[in-house]
Amino acid sequence: MDALTPATPAVRVRGLSKRFGATLAVDDLSFEIRRGEIYGLLGANGAGKTTTISMLLDLVTPTAGEVEVLGLRYPKGREAILSRVNFSSTYVSLPLRLTVWENLRVFAALYGVKDPKACIHELVERFEIGHAMKKKVGDLSSGQKTRVYLAKALLNDPAILFLDEPTASLDPDMADKTRQVLLSVQRERGATVLITSHNMAEMEALCDRILFIDKGRKLMEGSPRQILDRYGRATLEEVFIHVARGGEALA
Amino acid sequence: MNLGRVRGLILRYFYLYRGSLPRLLEQLYWPVVDILVWGFVTIYLRQFEGELPNFLAYFLGGLILWDVLFRSQVGVSVAYLEEVWSRNLLNLFVSPLRPAEFIAASMGIAIMRVAFTTVVTLLIAYLFYGFSAFVMGVWLWVFMGSLVLMGWSMGIFIAGLVMRFGQGAESLAWGLIFLIQPVAAVFYPVSVLPGFLQPVSHAIPAAHVFEGMRQVLDGAGVPTTHLMAAYALNAVYLVAALAFFYRTLAEAKREGRLLRVGE
Numbered sequence: 118m119d120a121l122t123p124a125t126p127a128v129r130v131r132g133l134s135k136r137f138g139a140t141l142a143v144d145d146l147s148f149e150i151r152r153g154e155i156y157g158l159l160g161a162n163g164a165g166k167t168t169t170i171s172m173l174l175d176l177v178t179p180t181a182g183e184v185e186v187l188g189l190r191y192p193k194g195r196e197a198i199l200s201r202v203n204f205s206s207t208y209v210s211l212p213l214r215l216t217v218w219e220n221l222r223v224f225a226a227l228y229g230v231k232d233p234k235a236c237i238h239e240l241v242e243r244f245e246i247g248h249a250m251k252k253k254v255g256d257l258s259s260g261q262k263t264r265v266y267l268a269k270a271l272l273n274d275p276a277i278l279f280l281d282e283p284t285a286s287l288d289p290d291m292a293d294k295t296r297q298v299l300l301s302v303q304r305e306r307g308a309t310v311l312i313t314s315h316n317m318a319e320m321e322a323l324c325d326r327i328l329f330i331d332k333g334r335k336l337m338e339g340s341p342r343q344i345l346d347r348y349g350r351a352t353l354e355e356v357f358i359h360v361a362r363g364g365e366a367l368a
Numbered sequence: 369m370n371l372g373r374v375r376g377l378i379l380r381y382f383y384l385y386r387g388s389l390p391r392l393l394e395q396l397y398w399p400v401v402d403i404l405v406w407g408f409v410t411i412y413l414r415q416f417e418g419e420l421p422n423f424l425a426y427f428l429g430g431l432i433l434w435d436v437l438f439r440s441q442v443g444v445s446v447a448y449l450e451e452v453w454s455r456n457l458l459n460l461f462v463s464p465l466r467p468a469e470f471i472a473a474s475m476g477i478a479i480m481r482v483a484f485t486t487v488v489t490l491l492i493a494y495l496f497y498g499f500s501a502f503v504m505g506v507w508l509w510v511f512m513g514s515l516v517l518m519g520w521s522m523g524i525f526i527a528g529l530v531m532r533f534g535q536g537a538e539s540l541a542w543g544l545i546f547l548i549q550p551v552a553a554v555f556y557p558v559s560v561l562p563g564f565l566q567p568v569s570h571a572i573p574a575a576h577v578f579e580g581m582r583q584v585l586d587g588a589g590v591p592t593t594h595l596m597a598a599y600a601l602n603a604v605y606l607v608a609a610l611a612f613f614y615r616t617l618a619e620a621k622r623e624g625r626l627l628r629v630g631e
Contacts, residue, residue: 137624171627174462178621200464212384212454219383226376227463253387269459279462 125188127152127277127309128173133182135168135333142168144333146182150277155303155310157324159353161361165333166313170279173311174204187276200228205270206281207263213255217246217265220254221272228273240268243298259286264295271302278303280312284319292316296323317354327353331360369472373465377473381447399435399485400492406431407497425585428499430554430578432489436512437574438545439485440519441526443478444471445541448527452535457629467617471610474527475520482516507584510595511577517602518573524609528616531625553578573598573605 128150135143143165150156158166171177172184175191175198184191186198211220218237225233241247244264249257254265263286270278283299284292296319303310314320320327321341329336329344337344341353348356385391410427451457460470493499501508526544530537551561551568553575558566569575576598580591620626 135624142624167627168624171624176458176461176621176626177624178618196464196466199462202462204459204462206458209458210455211459212380212450212456214387214454215380215383216387219380223376223380223383224459224463226379227373227460227465229370229372229464 125152126150126185127154127187128156128311129183129185130169130173131183133169133172133184134180135165135172135177136180142333143172143179146330146333146335148328148335148338150309150311151325152276152309153307154325155312155323157320157327158311158313158330159320159327159357160330161357164330166330167281168333169330170204170281170311170313174202174279175199200273201275202277202279203228203270203273203275204279204281205266205283207259207266207283207285208281209266210262211254211266211269214253216251216253217241217257218250220265221269224269225272230272233272236272237268240271243302244268245294260288260291263287264291267295267299274306275308277309277311280310282314283312284314284316292319299323317352317357321353329356329360336360370464370466370469373463373469374473374476377460377465377470378476381450381473381477384450395439395481395485396488399439399489402435403428403431403489403492404496407493411497422582422585424497424499425503426582427555428493428497429501429504429581429585432486432493432501433511433515433577433581434549434552434554434574435489436482436486437515437519439482440478440516441522441545442519442541443481444474444520444523445526445530447474447477447523448530449538449541452530452538452629455629457626461626467614471524471613474523478519478523479516482512482519486512504581504584507580507591511581514573514577514595514598514602517599517606521602521605521609524606524613528609528613531613531620532616534625534628548572548574551575557582570597571601573601576601 126149130149131147133143133146134141146169158169160166168177172179173186175195187201189198191198215223221237222233225237230236238247241250244267246261246264246268249261254262257265263283267283270280284295287295299310300323302308312323324341326338326340327344328338337347339347344353344356345351348359350356350359407428410424414424451460490501493501504511522545526540529540551565552572553569558569558575558579561569576594580594580598583589583591583594
């Protein structure tokens with residue numbers, strides 16, 4: 118089994134850095150994600166969010182620093198970690214020529230889901246895509262695709278869910294429904310969620326804590342309320358714009 | 369090795385091929401065209417076969433077995449390319465699927481592709497030209513096994529090249545193997561080649577298979593030396609191709625290339 122004790126954080130990152138040639142994409146980043154919390158990663162485009170998540174998922178090898186997920190480290194713990202986490206991004210597609218059912222069936226096998234049929238049916242009903250099971254993913258609307266990606270990400274009942282802009286392609290109604298489903302799943306299953314989004318209202322509503330990064334460095338970390346108070350702003354959007362335009366970063 | 373995950377990935381390709389008529393036809397198009405065109409050419413040339421009694425068998429046998437090698441290589445390379453084209457690689461790499469399981473599934477797919485195409489080409493060769501590759505007896509399967517192994521090695525190597533150089537290198541999946549065809553002794557013996565090329569030919573497993581095939585068709589005994597050489601070379605190349613693939617994957621993770629797949 119894994120090295121997870123009640124005191125072990127879901128994710129522990131220490132002095133994490135990543136250099137691509139002359140570019141320092143992530144610079145000495147340290148943070149912890151507690152078990153069961155929704156943790157937001159915020160930053161402008163190119164701030165290092167994707168690189169950071171990629172290192173947490175072993176898609177990118179760090180230049181320096183340590184990553185622990187569920188108390189385990191890559192590469193030794195790769196299989197144990199990845200069978201207990203999952204990932205969804207609006208920008209990472211599933212095979213478009215396969216139907217919704219076929220895609221979910223394949224990933225259920227890859228994640229070793231015990232009762233794939235029941236699990237898939239529960240998830241598609243939850244995300245209101247049951248009627249599209251026999252449709253090819255390529256024939257779905259972008260909102261439906263996003264919900265299929267999210268259903269895939271919940272197949273293995275993950276202990277940690279990595280979500281990269283999960284509602285970016287959804288209309289406000291479907292985005293809100295999706296958030297509610299994610300919240301209810303997270304509460305029921307006690308999953309930890311690491312989420313990135315450019316929708317500041319969504320981050321404010323969903324996240325227990327937020328980490329602001331800029332040029333790969335940690336600017337500040339805290340609950341949305343704490344961040345607003347520290348910057349003396351009314352919304353996260355105002356804080357984001359302030360930081361993105363080079364405003365003073367408060368520790 | 370988790371066989372459930374290997375089966376899961378094979379299921380993914382089964383769904384893909386089941387739902388795609390163009391992919392199924394592509395499996396048959398060139399092998400059928402090749403065997404029809406070259407089969408009739410061979411029949412025409414048969415009138416001059418006094419000097420070479422087994423001309424038809426050499427040629428059709430070579431053609432059928434060459435396609436085994438080609439389909440095996442393409443099967444592995446295209447399995448990787450399908451994930452690149454569908455931008456699905458990230459989903460696979462963030463799943464517990466091991467690279468070894470991915471490769472095992474690709475090899476499984478390659479065998480299915482080989483089986484599907486070979487049944488058709490064997491049938492055409494028999495129906496149109498009265499040539500049965502089964503005259504090679506059990507050696508037919510031994511030859512095919514060696515060519516499948518060589519195809520796997522090349523397929524893994526090419527998948528590594530695509531991972532290293534990006535989608536621009538995908539044409540290698542269909543073209544690279546033809547670079548070795550002139551020295552693979554498919555349709556003529558190694559002795560025909562210039563002296564400086566013969567050592568190159570002897571380093572290619574397929575050349576030993578085709579030399580062995582002609583030996584069997586001539587009734588000149590069991591091609592033990594050729595088969596041992598072919599399988600030994602295959603073992604070396606398979607290990608080398610796997611090492612290259614793993615090294616390229618580690619490099620891709622260091623340089624963040626996996627995030628840019630499909631761009």
